[in-house]
Amino acid sequence: MSAGFRVALASVAAARTLDEDLPELLSALGTAGIAAQVCDWDDPAVDWSTFECVLLRSTWDYTQRLAEFLAWCERVTAMTRLLNPLELVRWNCDKHYLRDLAERGVPIVETCFIESGEAADAFPDYAEFVVKPAVSAGSRDTRRHVRAARAEAIAHVQHLLDQGRSVIVQPYIDAVDSAGETALVYFDGAFSHAIRKGPLLQRASGATELLFATEQIDPRTPTQAEHDVAQRVLKALSFPVPLYARIDLLPTPDGPRLLELELIEPSLFFDHAEGSAARLVSQLIQRL
Template identity: 50%
Template sequence: MGAVSRPSPAVALVTCSEVPHLDDEGQHLLVALRGRGVDARPVVWDDAAVDWAALDLAVVRSTWDYAPRREEFLAWARRASSSSVLLNPLPLLEWSTDKHYLAELEAVGLPVVPSAFVEVGDGESHPYLDVEHVVKPAVSAGSRDTLRLGAHEPDRSRAHVGAVHAGGRSVLVQPYLAAVDEVGETALVFLDGTLSHAMRKAALLPAGGELVEGLFAEEEMTPREPSAAEVEVGLAVMAEVTRRAREAGVAAPLYARVDLLPDDDGAPRVLELELVEPSLFLDHAPGSAERLAEAVLHRLPH
């Protein structure tokens, strides 16, 4: 009797309709997976024709349009996770799509960029009107609806808070940490819980700038060797994420990005924890797409 051939595992790399064939790094991952015998394909998350039960694994990647449609996106994630293995897992998507998680990270002692939340109905003032600061929705991605404002622009700042509130969204306000203009932001990329590589992101928000048009602001990226202090903070954040995943009864994240800024003393602080659709810069870090592909193989249901 001849050997029975098994079908290749079916893995969706989940994207949005604006980039239905994935971005460059998504293509790198697609090639790495197919080279390992995986039936990998890009799938648009809100395509009603997709049979999620026919997939062994759905890996969220370039779903960059989720922020203005968060509830719709999470409803999709619940449906997909009920019939397929969703990565990152649903509880982590629910938690990390709203930047109120920064307050929770700070509450457990992690160094976070100072953050104030202005809820709908609380007015338009905030504690950082008298310093340079950043105003953004608590649910946002790609620097959309985000402004860098000076101490001389309190009226514009309040107006932007009001504009975000008018859409029913909470606001996050943070002081602008000026060291980023020279040092840049450090993005630590973790694949399957292990630090894979790091990138330097040049300062993104111009003083007195306008709102970003399109899905995201273009980023200027270069490889970076993170400092020991940055790695220590990144590992501490990942330990907390893993603890939360365990508490929720789900797997630790397949991928994560911890974005750090230097404070006035040069100490790293967490700006964002990206667990949904972050760029992982696989096209900038040789071998990283292959490492992520191997991690995906290890997550396939047996």
Template identity: 55%
Template sequence: MSKIALVTAIAATGTDTDMVPLIEACARAGLAAEVRAWDDPSVAWTRYDAALLRSPWDYTERLPEFLAWCERVAAQSRLLNPLPVVRWNTDKHYLADLAARGVAVVPSAFVEPEAEPLPALQAFLAEHAGAAEFVVKPTVSAGSRDTQRYARSQEFAAANHIARLLDAGRSVLLQPYLASVDRDGETALLYFDGDYSHAIRKGALLRPDDSGNGTALVPEQIVAREPGQDEHALAQAVLAAARDALKLEAPLAYARVDLIRDADGTPRLLELELCEPSLFFPYADGSADRFVARLRERLGATN
């Protein structure tokens, strides 16, 4: 019987809503699954046939430490998704790789720590003169932490936000705010071993706020959704481009493709989640069992 570590973080214990249905699906499939925190030094990772990244959600605050842990575990067990994927996907510079391969990404500009904040922002706003609002976020982030939506009139507040991030040695991502998300939300498509499983709609998370402190969030509103054919097509193109960028021969064990529509109604990639995405099992009957069946095949498990 294969033994799998479902990897969380000490700080995330009890917050992963996917974990219970995943454990139950593993039991039904004859897989021995145990929840283990990546930052628990007492865990012997050699005891597991695979370490499945699920909710190590504090990695954005501890990225070098987390990647060093991933490297150690990848040498002792089977890390899913693999180490090169995690290294690439934990920093949103991957969006530039995908855009260079022709993927329709939400327009993105990167500001590096050595840059001057205000001139960089002004250059971005000049390039996107039609954008009434825009978003400032660190390239290493999760859950909209340190992310803020600004109006063009808030140029100086936004520049101060950028400066705070740059002063902390963090790269910054600038994107136009696509207003359709306020009406339509995001579409998140879930793939297991390269095959589509299900999708959900997430309501808009960011709201306008003058404080610029990155905390103006609303509770997540999530429902099941049937994607359009154009969204399916873009998601497949995203996965193909990611495999090309990473030089992967096999499909990814899991992937979540987050899409929003632009002013013309065309879907665009907002984020590709390959490290620790929520897979939204509670919103799709049988999805946890589908995922575990693919995982079992990947590991060559037998009862």
């Protein structure tokens, strides 16, 4: 029975109007008889202990306030149930998790890590490549570079290293320009729906600043190969099955490869898949 349950949807002031999943989720929770309230994670006036569950929804500034955010997750965990749970958040907030998954046999986009203290040019001579911080979301500080402008890319890496951040360099997977990125959404380990996301990074020309394309989202039916890779990702997790997971894949000549696994505050694209918010809510109820 769900009656009487109170669920907090954790967001942040700057994200509330941007989170397109909130209306559908609130409506599906209401239909299930669950009282839900959208709360800013950093609002000191919220008493999290009054909720049966705190569902991470759009805490989209956490990458810039990571220590503060993880400390908040710890506090909430001591008071009530955090979903996804703290140990998943801790592991998933840093893209070093890609290395763990690769070690467990998951095909990931070729990824080179550069740690603080290492040389900023310690990455392969790719024709075209992407530089991003290991702790990142929303394409922030993520740039696409070409070989001819390698010096500029190295300066970008150095800039991130100087901020004390670990850096990722990947070859630019150019099939994204035509085929796009595929995001598969799973609730409690069961496939719910998928979308296609158009390419986000424009090519840099010379020293020009990059532009960012607006996200172009469409429903997509994943290929069998994409389903298979997503299953391998879920099987490779060393945690209990997460309530929600979004698995972002890029198409490569060797088949689909994992770009990102989102277990913290992913956009779930409810409005592109009828009934999907209700599916999440029914799995949530199982856990309450």
